[in-house]
Amino acid sequence: MTKITIAKGDGIGPEIMDAVLKIVKASGVNLQFEEVEIGEKAYLSGNSSGISPQAWDTIRKNKIFFKAPITTPQGGGYKSLNVTTRKALNLFANVRPCRSFHPYVRTKHPELDIVVVRENEEDLYAGIEHQQTPEVVQCLKLISRPGCEKIIRYAFEYAKKHGRKKVTCLTKDNIMKQTDGLFHKVFDEIAPDYPEIVSDHMIIDIGTARLADTPELFDVIVVPNLYGDIISDVVAQITGSVGLAGSANIGLECAMFEAIHGSAPDIAGQGIANPSGLLQAAVMMLNYLGENAAATKIHNAWLKTIEEGIHTADIHKEGTSKQLVGTRAFAEAVISHLGQTPTSLAPVQERASGPIVLPKYERKNYSKKELLGVDIFVDWPGGESDHLAEKLQAIETKGVRLSMITNRGIKVWPNGFEETFCTDHWRCRFETKNGSISKQQIIELLKNADEMSIDTIKTENLYAFDGTPAFSLGQGQ
Numbered sequence: 001m002t003k004i005t006i007a008k009g010d011g012i013g014p015e016i017m018d019a020v021l022k023i024v025k026a027s028g029v030n031l032q033f034e035e036v037e038i039g040e041k042a043y044l045s046g047n048s049s050g051i052s053p054q055a056w057d058t059i060r061k062n063k064i065f066f067k068a069p070i071t072t073p074q075g076g077g078y079k080s081l082n083v084t085t086r087k088a089l090n091l092f093a094n095v096r097p098c099r100s101f102h103p104y105v106r107t108k109h110p111e112l113d114i115v116v117v118r119e120n121e122e123d124l125y126a127g128i129e130h131q132q133t134p135e136v137v138q139c140l141k142l143i144s145r146p147g148c149e150k151i152i153r154y155a156f157e158y159a160k161k162h163g164r165k166k167v168t169c170l171t172k173d174n175i176m177k178q179t180d181g182l183f184h185k186v187f188d189e190i191a192p193d194y195p196e197i198v199s200d201h202m203i204i205d206i207g208t209a210r211l212a213d214t215p216e217l218f219d220v221i222v223v224p225n226l227y228g229d230i231i232s233d234v235v236a237q238i239t240g241s242v243g244l245a246g247s248a249n250i251g252l253e254c255a256m257f258e259a260i261h262g263s264a265p266d267i268a269g270q271g272i273a274n275p276s277g278l279l280q281a282a283v284m285m286l287n288y289l290g291e292n293a294a295a296t297k298i299h300n301a302w303l304k305t306i307e308e309g310i311h312t313a314d315i316h317k318e319g320t321s322k323q324l325v326g327t328r329a330f331a332e333a334v335i336s337h338l339g340q341t342p343t344s345l346a347p348v349q350e351r352a353s354g355p356i357v358l359p360k361y362e363r364k365n366y367s368k369k370e371l372l373g374v375d376i377f378v379d380w381p382g383g384e385s386d387h388l389a390e391k392l393q394a395i396e397t398k399g400v401r402l403s404m405i406t407n408r409g410i411k412v413w414p415n416g417f418e419e420t421f422c423t424d425h426w427r428c429r430f431e432t433k434n435g436s437i438s439k440q441q442i443i444e445l446l447k448n449a450d451e452m453s454i455d456t457i458k459t460e461n462l463y464a465f466d467g468t469p470a471f472s473l474g475q476g477q
């Protein structure tokens, strides 16, 4: 018998998990559940990651994890367990189907039927943050070629397998030319392998605006991690409630299924939460396990319940809904409809979703990599860029010259504007006339800076790969 690890989580977690497990068990599917405790209790008992080593062992042994939302305590050095779990188990694809149930759930977008495929391991969610000066903190945005290839190919394979017609990529590569630029580039490389699927790219800001206005333009969407987090909440909410959507976190070995929403502390303990998001996640899990008959039975019973107007408070509307119910009564209504199909909404016939097999990543031949210069970041509260430039010119060494200073990315030397506001965090670019620099020269620059009491806080090497400079210019350069 397949054994699933479950966690009841925090806030509304235990209420919605109990309701969903009751429905799953009533469907007759033969699964065994092994519970672990994660989240707030684990955080507060001293595990800053929100999970004990024993719970990890159980999750890794069973490979399938069904999880209710958890609360990540604010501040205090607590890391998000959701992010840790996705990354530690290599759950690279976060698949979030959202659709409207017009006219039974009120929505401005009756045609909405979208699957958001969110990259799950990279981007700003690397969680690498530092305070570097009294005034400035930074967060590293990491995007890798293997990460892009995996998620973008997954999105196309998903579209192919589920009969979807179009994949749209959303990035902000007009601004982040290296990071989002790589995601877009890999999308353009992979799309031609799927000629039967329409592909397009939009800048994330106008893409999100269109999504909120005319979601019927979209089918499958593939996005880097942070954008995916935001737009999947937007899409779920405009179907009627964020409480309606489930999500599958898919890896090569393990999978985790959860609702897309959080632990909703504002309504916890009141018995009014909508268990539908977690139930959709359960349906995705059953399909993943090949339990399509149970998945179909539950999904159709749920559609029938929605169609009959038996609604929780988040989707209940006078005129559309017939009966306002709490979490438990909603689950009982679904159970009473097991074996029935909806009459007006289209009944579903679930198919095995199983794992999508991706080609093994092949590292490309190593590009020619040249070191062209260095950005030395300096903590300096002085405010006057000409004065800083004078100090930095005094540390120049053997043909290495100060070529530019920026503050928060905008060029302030040479020829900056008086109007530009400057913080205490300066990027100081050093380059040579012949266009290459050695590591030894960088070390000398840093040594000279130290001797002159210039507070260097970090360096970034400036590289060219196969002759193409691979770093950003200063804004205004």
Ligand code: NAD
Binding pocket: 012, 068, 069, 070, 071, 072, 073, 082, 242, 243, 258, 259, 260, 261, 262, 263, 264, 265, 266, 267, 272, 273, 274, 275, 276, 277, 314
């Ligand atoms: P949230 O999704 O918990 O709640 C947002 C709003 O939606 C609230 O008004 C809430 O009442 C409502 N809502 C959410 N789910 C609902 C449901 N099933 N039925 C009815 N209404 C529902 O987002 P938040 O308030 O920003 O986050 C609360 C906590 O959840 C935070 O600690 C956050 O870190 C955590 N969180 C966890 C996960 C997860 O475990 N996967 C995801 C997101 C947020």
